[in-house]
Amino acid sequence: MRLKLATLALGAVMAAAPAMAEITMSALSYRTGPYAANGIPFADGYQDYFTLLNERDGGIGGEMINLVECETGYNTEKGVECYEATKGEGVLVYQPLSTGITYQLIPKATADGIPMHTMGYGRTSAKNGAVFPYIFNYPANYWDGASIAITHIANEEGGDLTGKKIALVYHNSAYGKEPIRTLESLAEKHGYELSLLPVDHPGQEQKSQWLQIRREKPDYVIMWGWGVMNQVAVQEAVNIRYPMDHFIGIWWSGSENDVLPAGDGANGYKALTFHNLGDDYPIYADLKTHVVDTGKAAGAGDQLGTALYNRGMYAAMLAAEAIKTAQEMSGESAITPAQMRDGMENLEITEAKMAALGLPGFGPEFKVSCENHGGDGYGAVAQWDAAAGEWSLITDYYQSDQEILAPLIEEDSAAYAAEAGVEPACN
Amino acid sequence: MLYREAGDFKTSYAEDSQTFPIKFDRWRYYAVLAVAFGVIPFFINDYWVSAIFLPFLIYSIAAIGLNILTGYCGQVSLGTGGFMAVGAYACYKLMTAFPDISIFFHVILAGGITAGVGILFGLPSLRIKGFYLAVATLAAQFFLVWIFNRVPWFYNYSATGQISAPERTVFGVKVTGPETDAWATYLFCLVFVVLVAWLARNLTRGTVGRKWMAIRDMDIAAEIIGVNPLTAKLSAFAVSSFFIGIAGALFFAVYLGAVEVGEVFGINKSFLVLFMVIIGGLGSIFGSFAGAAFLVLLPVILKNLLVGTLGWPTDLAAHLEFMIVGALIIVFLVAEPHGLAQLWRVAKDKLRLWPFPH
Numbered sequence: 001m002r003l004k005l006a007t008l009a010l011g012a013v014m015a016a017a018p019a020m021a022e023i024t025m026s027a028l029s030y031r032t033g034p035y036a037a038n039g040i041p042f043a044d045g046y047q048d049y050f051t052l053l054n055e056r057d058g059g060i061g062g063e064m065i066n067l068v069e070c071e072t073g074y075n076t077e078k079g080v081e082c083y084e085a086t087k088g089e090g091v092l093v094y095q096p097l098s099t100g101i102t103y104q105l106i107p108k109a110t111a112d113g114i115p116m117h118t119m120g121y122g123r124t125s126a127k128n129g130a131v132f133p134y135i136f137n138y139p140a141n142y143w144d145g146a147s148i149a150i151t152h153i154a155n156e157e158g159g160d161l162t163g164k165k166i167a168l169v170y171h172n173s174a175y176g177k178e179p180i181r182t183l184e185s186l187a188e189k190h191g192y193e194l195s196l197l198p199v200d201h202p203g204q205e206q207k208s209q210w211l212q213i214r215r216e217k218p219d220y221v222i223m224w225g226w227g228v229m230n231q232v233a234v235q236e237a238v239n240i241r242y243p244m245d246h247f248i249g250i251w252w253s254g255s256e257n258d259v260l261p262a263g264d265g266a267n268g269y270k271a272l273t274f275h276n277l278g279d280d281y282p283i284y285a286d287l288k289t290h291v292v293d294t295g296k297a298a299g300a301g302d303q304l305g306t307a308l309y310n311r312g313m314y315a316a317m318l319a320a321e322a323i324k325t326a327q328e329m330s331g332e333s334a335i336t337p338a339q340m341r342d343g344m345e346n347l348e349i350t351e352a353k354m355a356a357l358g359l360p361g362f363g364p365e366f367k368v369s370c371e372n373h374g375g376d377g378y379g380a381v382a383q384w385d386a387a388a389g390e391w392s393l394i395t396d397y398y399q400s401d402q403e404i405l406a407p408l409i410e411e412d413s414a415a416y417a418a419e420a421g422v423e424p425a426c427n
Numbered sequence: 428m429l430y431r432e433a434g435d436f437k438t439s440y441a442e443d444s445q446t447f448p449i450k451f452d453r454w455r456y457y458a459v460l461a462v463a464f465g466v467i468p469f470f471i472n473d474y475w476v477s478a479i480f481l482p483f484l485i486y487s488i489a490a491i492g493l494n495i496l497t498g499y500c501g502q503v504s505l506g507t508g509g510f511m512a513v514g515a516y517a518c519y520k521l522m523t524a525f526p527d528i529s530i531f532f533h534v535i536l537a538g539g540i541t542a543g544v545g546i547l548f549g550l551p552s553l554r555i556k557g558f559y560l561a562v563a564t565l566a567a568q569f570f571l572v573w574i575f576n577r578v579p580w581f582y583n584y585s586a587t588g589q590i591s592a593p594e595r596t597v598f599g600v601k602v603t604g605p606e607t608d609a610w611a612t613y614l615f616c617l618v619f620v621v622l623v624a625w626l627a628r629n630l631t632r633g634t635v636g637r638k639w640m641a642i643r644d645m646d647i648a649a650e651i652i653g654v655n656p657l658t659a660k661l662s663a664f665a666v667s668s669f670f671i672g673i674a675g676a677l678f679f680a681v682y683l684g685a686v687e688v689g690e691v692f693g694i695n696k697s698f699l700v701l702f703m704v705i706i707g708g709l710g711s712i713f714g715s716f717a718g719a720a721f722l723v724l725l726p727v728i729l730k731n732l733l734v735g736t737l738g739w740p741t742d743l744a745a746h747l748e749f750m751i752v753g754a755l756i757i758v759f760l761v762a763e764p765h766g767l768a769q770l771w772r773v774a775k776d777k778l779r780l781w782p783f784p785h
Contacts, residue, residue, distance in 0.1 A: 031742030040742075071730075071741035076690055080683065081478045081727070088474065103589050103685050107605030123587075166634050173575060174587035181586050198576075299742075374634050412586065419593065 022063035022334040023323065025050060026070065026091040028082050028101065031299070033073035034202035035227030037257045038308055040299055043069070045312025047298035048291050052283075053320060055290040060320055061327040063334055064277050074227070075102045080137040083108065092340040093319055099175035107251065107420065110134045115341040117322075119315050120145075120251055120274055124178060125412035127374030130424035132413070136344050137254045138318070138375035139366050140274040140400075143408065145250045146179035146222075147400035148272055148379040149427070152248065154222050154394075162191040167218035167231060169209055169225065174202065176224040179250075183222075185404050203229025210238040230258035238265030243279035243380060245270060254391065255307045259384045267386035270394075274379045275314045275363040277391045279305030283313075283358030307382075307391055314363060322347045345370055364397045370426035374409075430779040449779075461525035463617055468610035476609040481682045482723045484616040485674050490703040491627050492670030497701070498676055498709035499631055500663035501643030502552050506564035508696035509571030510668050512688050513541045515677025516581050519590045522603075523583060530595040530602060530680065534619065538669040538678040545668020552660045556646075568697055575688040579592075584756065591685035603680045612681050619677060623670050628712050630666065639663050639709070671700075706759055708768025717767035725752055 029043035030036060050065045052239045059065050068089060070082035079101035094109060094116045096102050102122035109116045110133065117136045118126065124143045126135035142344025154161050168183060170176030180196065187194045195218065197209040204224060210233075215222060221242065225233055230253045237247050245268040249258070254271025285303065289424065291297050303309040326335045335343070348367045354360055364378035377400035417424055435450045437443045447453040474768065489507060496502050518537035522530065548567040552560050575581050576696070582590050594604030601607045602615045630636050638659040641649035651654055680684045699722060707718020726748055733744035763770045777784070 029741065031740075032745040036742075037664075054675055069734075070739045071734075071745045073745065076683065076687070077482070084474045084477045099587075100589075100687050100690055103587070103687075104683060105589070107591075107684065111605040174589045177587050201693070301742075421594070 006032070021237065022066075023060060024066045024067050024068060024090050024092065025319065026082075026086050026094055028070055028072050028079055028094065028096045028098075028247055030052055030072050030074045030097070032071060033075070033140065035074040038227050038230075038255055039074065039097070039250070041255065041257075041303040041306050041308035042244060042312035042315075043300040044301075044303045045309035046095070046316045047312075048287060048304075048309075049313045049316035049320070051291050051296050051298070052287055055294065055296065056286060061333040071102045072096075072098065072101065074098050074100075076104055080104055080108075087112060087114060090337070092323065092335065092337055093344070095119070095315055095319070097121070098162060099123075099178065100173060103174055106135055106145050113341075115314070115344055117319060117344065119318065119419075120311075121175065121204045121359045125409045125416060125417075126376075127372060127409050128413035129370045130371040130426045131417045131422050132373065132415075133370075133425075134341055138347070138368055138373065139349070139364055140377050140379050141374050142178040142224075142250070143182040143405050144274075144374075144377035144379060144400035145272050146182040147186060147405060148381070149222050149248050149250075149400065150183070150190065150192075151398065151401065152270075152381050152395065154190065158284045164192040164220070165195065165216065165218040166192050166220045166222060167195045167213055167216070168198060169197045169206070169221060169223045170211075171203060171225055171229055172200045175226065175252075179222075179224060182405065182408060185408060186401065189401075189404060194340065199225070199229055199233075204232055206236050207230055210240055210242075213237075213242065214240045221247045223247070223253050225249065225253045225258075230255075231261045233260055234262045234266050234269060237269075238262045240389075242290045244268035245383070248272065251311075251379070256389075257308075259386070260389075266384055267354075271382050271384070271391070272379050273307070273391075273393070274397075275310060276361060276393065277307055277310060281359050281362065282340075286358060310362075314359075317348070317357060317359065318347070321349065321353065329356075344368060345373070373380070430775060432779065436504065441679025444632070446632075460621070464614070468614055469687075471609045471613055473609050477611050477682070478727055479612050479724065481616055481677075483719055484613075484620045485682055486700065486703060486719040487620055487716050488623050488677070488722055489671050489674035490665045490702045490707060490719045491712060492624055492674060492783040493700050494704050494707075494711070494715045495627060495631070495670065496663050496667035497704055498711065498714075499636060499643060500639040500660065500667075501646075502549075502660060502663060503557060503561040504667070505561050505694070505697045505701065506548060506562040506567035506571070507671055507700040508692040508694060509568040510541050510545055510606060511573055511673040511675030511678060511696060512571050512692035513668075514538060514672030515542045515679030515686055515692065516590065517541065517672065517686070518573055518676035518680050519583075519592070520581070522593060522595060526593070526595075529597055531597055531615075533595075534673055534676045534680070538672040541675065542622055542665040544665045545671075546661050549661050549664025549668075552664065553591050553657060564740070565694075565697075568694055572688050572692060575692075589687050590679070591687055592680040595680070603684065605684065616677055616681060619673055623673065624716075627666075627670070631712070635659075635666075643710075653711070702756065706756060706766055708766030711768035713771065714766050714768030717771070721767065722752075725755070 026045055030039035047067055050067050053060055054064055068086050070086055072079040072082055079096055083105055087175055096105055098123050102118045115134045120140055122137050124141040125134040126137050183194055199206050199209055223233055247269055249271040251272045257270055259266040292301055322344040325347050326339045329342055330339045345368055350365050354362050366375035379398040380393050380397045381395045383394045384391055429451050430449055446454055493507050496504050514537045517540040518533050551563040553558040565567035574711055582588050592603040594601055600611045602611050638654045641654050642659045646656055703722050706721055708714025729748045733739045734741055
């Protein structure tokens with residue numbers, strides 16, 4: 001009857017799903033809209049890594065991977081539609097790649113029992129796995145980012161930030177507001193003065209914010225931007241001759257797209273990162289042989305080696321490793337989302353594992369547990385070299401200020417638990 | 428043939444001025460209601476409800492609201508997104524402040540609060556018209572979004588500025604929050620749609636609606652024959668905002684569950700609802716439904732067709748979607764500037780004479 005009704009109403013909507021593979025993964029990507037410039041490389045990297053596993057290894061544990069891509073345009077409504085449209089196909093894990101969509105999906109995914117991996121974005125307090133059993137945000141989150149930026153500034157200033165002025169230029173949305181609480185707590189500890197400069201979606205208009213920066217002359221500017229907002233901010237900073245090495249972006253403000261339009265002026269701009277950069281890794285040889293040369297590369301195939309391509313690949317790698325862990329734990333190759341969740345909760349990334357995958361030293365080592373869904377908060381600072389046209393790490397990976405962050409995460413997740421009626425439990 | 432009037436006798440004025448004067452239309456209307464209430468809830472699933480039915484129902488309410496203002500009263504408004512935001516935030520504040528009161532009343536109260544805000548922003552309409560009024564309501568759109576982003580009281584001081592709907596029930600059935608059943612949210616919205624459409628239809632064919640239309644057609648003439656422009660215009664703003672507020676409350680609480688004002692209730696939403704009204708047909712309740720269906724369903728159908736069936740890359744499909752929807756809008760408006768409702772009216776008239784035209 002339902003089918004009849006459906007065909008009567010709109011036959012085309014009941015479009016046939018792609019051929020069912022044993023392991024289904026989703027990519028909620030955005031290759032269109034104001035954030036496309038940054039959405040495309042990530043989506044390409046994510047897709048190419050799974051293509052590589054399919055082509056080279058015949059999938060994971062003998063199971064081919066079926067990647068279902070759905071275009072969200074960074075739009076929450078479309079993201080929800082994508083989630084509902086694909087969840088029936090047995091998707092193992094969702095990576096919404098948008099803090100707004102993440103907030104939307106946290107309760108839904110938890111109710112449906114499908115894990116979600118929000119790598120370096122999303123709701124920070126989801127690190128507390130006792131309250132958010134299905135949400136993972138390893139290896140680092142926004143509050144780690146905020147803390148790492150402040151630590152870096154403190155190192156530059158010889159350890160003392162008293163009386164310094166730091167400005168936060170942020171996307172006026174859940175994403176951009178996320179670090180404010182941490183930066184305020186850190187300001188109490190270190191004694192710097194924080195000024196907040198919101199920029200409205202999509203971020204092309206920032207003249208007044210940068211005029212304010214020119215007037216107030218903050219010692220450092222931290223930026224939480226994404227998409228077109230980054231390019232504009234870097235250009236504006238160049239225009240007011242702000243010292244670029246005192247301008248630090250979060251990891252989502254650190255791609256080639258963000259600095260190239262400003263040309264040489266962008267030289268010295270810094271951005272955080274939780275994984276390594278460039279294409280000097282053995283895996284790129286495999287990618288070339290099995291994916292690029294066979295014409296199976298995602299998109300235009302021109303993004304290999306860029307910062308966000310690497311990040312997409314890293315996200316796919318972490319997902320693939322969690323699938324392997326889940327397969328080992330359950331002894332089955334065709335795992336369910338529930339088994340995937342267990343695999344993610346028992347994931348351990350070591351240097352040996354990364355080296356075996358052709359990515360030696362690519363990211364920090366970490367181990368996930370029920371109490372800690374967010375890794376250990378290691379990050380590094382990268383700097384843009386305009387002449388060479390590449391990002392390079394200028395610091396080691398170092399940890400965020402856990403002393404400040406742990407109570408904040410405890411407090412925020414407890415508030416969520418009370419609001420949503422969740423009984424925190426680790427068993 | 429289907430639309431024959433032979434044998435359909437009317438013996439009173441009430442019968443003669445009913446909404447569906449033709450017997451077939453009347454029965455069709457009851458049949459649609461019966462299917463909507465009695466059949467669909469049993470077969471609906473999460474995908475159908477969240478991708479198709481909820482957006483369609485909620486945008487229909489918003490389109491009816493805007494149609495009253497723009498279509499019936501002739502006051503162009505670009506503030507729909509802002510007024511929807513008022514409904515959403517009012518509903519959120521009420522839900523969190525009075526958790527024991529049924530969500531049903533919260534939604535209606537949210538509509539009431541939006542009506543108040545609508546009257547406030549409708550005041551300029553007494554002095555300005557047309558494009559100038561559109562700009563004034565545009566200011567309302569930006570101001571409202573800005574204030575909901577700016578004042579932490581509206582989002583209960585949450586760290587991210589997002590509002591999320593706590594779990595609320597109607598007769599013990601969950602209609603908000605993550606654990607809802609598809610049929611429950613669907614029925615909850617459907618009840619509002621039916622109430623709103625019934626109310627709107629009856630308002631627009633009574634004294635109030637005639638006053639609105641008189642103002643729309645020629646305000647000076649209307650004033651001369653005794654229509655008070657102040658009450659007529661402000662009542663149109665109030666009723667319209669009331670419906671739009673209900674739509675905003677449902678959009679936030681039932682459909683999305685969590686909302687970020689800048690993205691969800693931005694200027695794009697105002698345009699979307701305005702397009703629905705224009706494509707559906709100005710000054711028609713049926714047109715509001717047709718317009719909402721057109722703009723909600725078409726992208727979903729195209730996406731499923733291009734990506735799901737033909738297997739095209741998602742970005743190519745997304746771009747083509749814009750082009751096809753845009754082209755269809757132009758074609759529709761060139762072929763029939765009065766929208767889908769007028770097409771339907773013409774088709775009906777032809778069918779009434781078929782197969783023997785004059």
